[in-house]
Amino acid sequence: MRMIENRVFRVALVGCGVISGKHLEAILAAGQKIVALCDPEPEKANKRALSQGLTDIPVFTDYEKMLDEVRPDIVHICTPHDLHAPMTITALDRGIHVLCEKPLAISEEQLQAILAAERKSSALLGVCHQNRYEPNMRKLKEMSETDCPVAGYANVVWKRDAAYYASAAWRGTKAHEGGGVLINQAIHTMDIMQWVFGMPEAVTARVSNDFHQGEIEVEDTAICTFEGKNGILWQFFATTAGSDDFPVQLNLSLASGKLIEAMNHQFTVDHRVLSGEDDTGSGKWVWGNGHKALIADFYQHVRENRPFWLNGAEGAKVIRMILAAYRSNGARVRIEE
Numbered sequence: 108m109r110m111i112e113n114r115v116f117r118v119a120l121v122g123c124g125v126i127s128g129k130h131l132e133a134i135l136a137a138g139q140k141i142v143a144l145c146d147p148e149p150e151k152a153n154k155r156a157l158s159q160g161l162t163d164i165p166v167f168t169d170y171e172k173m174l175d176e177v178r179p180d181i182v183h184i185c186t187p188h189d190l191h192a193p194m195t196i197t198a199l200d201r202g203i204h205v206l207c208e209k210p211l212a213i214s215e216e217q218l219q220a221i222l223a224a225e226r227k228s229s230a231l232l233g234v235c236h237q238n239r240y241e242p243n244m245r246k247l248k249e250m251s252e253t254d255c256p257v258a259g260y261a262n263v264v265w266k267r268d269a270a271y272y273a274s275a276a277w278r279g280t281k282a283h284e285g286g287g288v289l290i291n292q293a294i295h296t297m298d299i300m301q302w303v304f305g306m307p308e309a310v311t312a313r314v315s316n317d318f319h320q321g322e323i324e325v326e327d328t329a330i331c332t333f334e335g336k337n338g339i340l341w342q343f344f345a346t347t348a349g350s351d352d353f354p355v356q357l358n359l360s361l362a363s364g365k366l367i368e369a370m371n372h373q374f375t376v377d378h379r380v381l382s383g384e385d386d387t388g389s390g391k392w393v394w395g396n397g398h399k400a401l402i403a404d405f406y407q408h409v410r411e412n413r414p415f416w417l418n419g420a421e422g423a424k425v426i427r428m429i430l431a432a433y434r435s436n437g438a439r440v441r442i443e444e
């Protein structure tokens with residue numbers, strides 16, 4: 108077993124856009140060394156480095172060249188969705204540990220290729236579903252383990268306007284984003300619902316572009332009914348056509364009869380507030396604050412050479428649910444595990 112004792116990891120990051128700042132912040136907070144950045148627009152990488160007080164960091168425009176010249180221990184992948192699979196595989200094939208932003212992949216073929224590369228590799232793969240580190244989501248999971256959820260629904264109502272979709276060429280495109288609100292914004296919440304209910308057997312979904320016609324070629328709105336293994340139904344509504352960014356709501360009823368409403372900033376049981384917090388953490392509030400905790404935990408697993416729980420198989424679950432919803436077109440579709 109290869110154990111990287113307490114030595115500082117040499118970490119590289121690819122894709123120096125919006126989310127990369129959260130990763131760099133977390134890598135530095137974990138006391139690790141950033142050894143290279145990569146972006147086809149090097150000025151973005153330079154700007155990101157400076158914003159974290161980093162100077163003299165080598166900047167590459169070619170990902171493979173960066174991996175081969177720098178040989179980092181770990182690479183963080185923060186690029187558009189269609190690049191996650193090829194970039195993850197390229198690093199795993201070289202024995203470099205990967206922390207990949209969501210979504211892990213945008214097709215079943217990409218998933219299969221990643222899972223095969225993960226099996227062959229000596230390196231670990233972690234997928235960035237940071238909401239699983241939110242205290243209220245953990246509380247929800249903990250309760251659901253002793254008091255089984257029997258019904259539920261979740262709402263993700265956010266506002267993404269034409270300026271947002273125009274802010275990067277890959278946004279809103281089938282080829283590069285792979286889908287819309289489900290695979291980009293609502294994926295975290297669907298992942299949490301799957302985590303507490305278990306992997307569903309089937310979905311019936313209506314997925315449409317209702318309010319962003321002419322701006323994007325992917326869905327802005329989705330309504331899904333998921334069927335659990337034991338006949339349990341739960342509903343999922345998501346849209347980027349909200350009039351504002353509303354708090355994500357997960358509502359569950361448990362076998363004991365308790366009603367739970369879980370949001371990142373508040374947790375209620377039978378309408379009584381069990382915990383409420385100001386939403387003043389470091390994260391843009393719709394993302395939650397879990398990046399730091401997830402990244403520190405991933406590094407600890409790499410250090411101890413232990414399998415990481417949010418691995419390829421775990422990241423694949425929500426992708427398979429979303430791909431099934433895309434196939435549904437109003438019909439009941441089975442979800443393959």
Ligand SMILES: NC(=O)c1ccc[n+]([C@@H]2O[C@H](COP(=O)([O-])OP(=O)(O)OC[C@H]3O[C@@H](n4cnc5c(N)ncnc54)[C@H](O)[C@@H]3O)[C@@H](O)[C@H]2O)c1
Nearest residue numbers: 122123124125126145146147151185186187208209275394
């Ligand atoms: N976990 C979360 O809460 C969260 C939040 C926001 C974004 N994300 C995810 O992070 C990823 C990036 O999103 P973003 O909002 O930062 O996008 P962005 O467009 O701001 O950044 C993407 C960056 O990748 C670069 N890039 C494109 N092609 C590249 C290539 N071939 N090699 C290297 N770099 C390349 C672009 O130049 C850009 O700087 C997406 O997968 C997104 O879904 C996750």
